[in-house]
Amino acid sequence: MAGLDAFADALDYPMYVVTTAAGGEQAGCLVGFASQCSIDPPRFMVWLSKANRTYRVGRRASHLAVHTLRPEQRGTAELFGGRTGDDVDKFGRVAWWPGEGAVPVLSDCCAWFVGRVREHVDGGDHVGFLLAPVAESPSGPVRPPLLRFGDVVDLSPGHPA
Template structure:
């Protein structure tokens, strides 16, 4: 265990589903590495594993959608985190619509926004996508209980990390 592992093991990140579409192909995955990174102008960064099917679609996409999950949405997180788009059509199992730039917007999430990809940043086995928000869903209830990393203990990822 590294010093960073000891540090990050103490954290309980919120979990997000990030979706993308390119060339008519929708993709999405469960993401724990994401954060607002600028107030003015507003920017948000999401990090996608280069081993993930969604990364291959996202690198060709102009926009990504970021969805906040409620604590009760563990089955949705399991679908997007425990199965891979290499062999599963995740979007056949959930209601969604096409958003700005074709980014799939999932119905029923606590909150969501679609961001235009401004930049891609290499970061080891993940690539960061710097997003400029262009549209968003209605505001979520004030600080609802969110799905967190600790809620997903035992999930076997759909691809190697």
């Protein structure tokens, strides 16, 4: 739909790294389709491409972690957005620790939360994971600028969307 493309092209939404773990596997990817979707109860929806390894692992997972990045963390965005976990151990290249549900929580990010997967919603080529937050990073004294779509628009994805 050309009208939606024009609308979406005008957006410069934040980018997130989403990580998960299930069955002894870890996965993570760069995500642009994500948003808070409820205040009470608090809920956040993350959309993962069906072509993505993170989707395949995430479908079996009880939790996902959602991380924000600063603009200077483009290298982390390139690792999680431009490489596939089918070929590269992404978690061998970044500092992390196991969070709730054993999901990898990236040590060097602006903010993060871990959410329990409450529901899956098929949206076409992406599936929405409705998350109920169960753990979160401490609040910082200032709101830092975030890595945005315009900062990574030139990345070649590790998998097609």
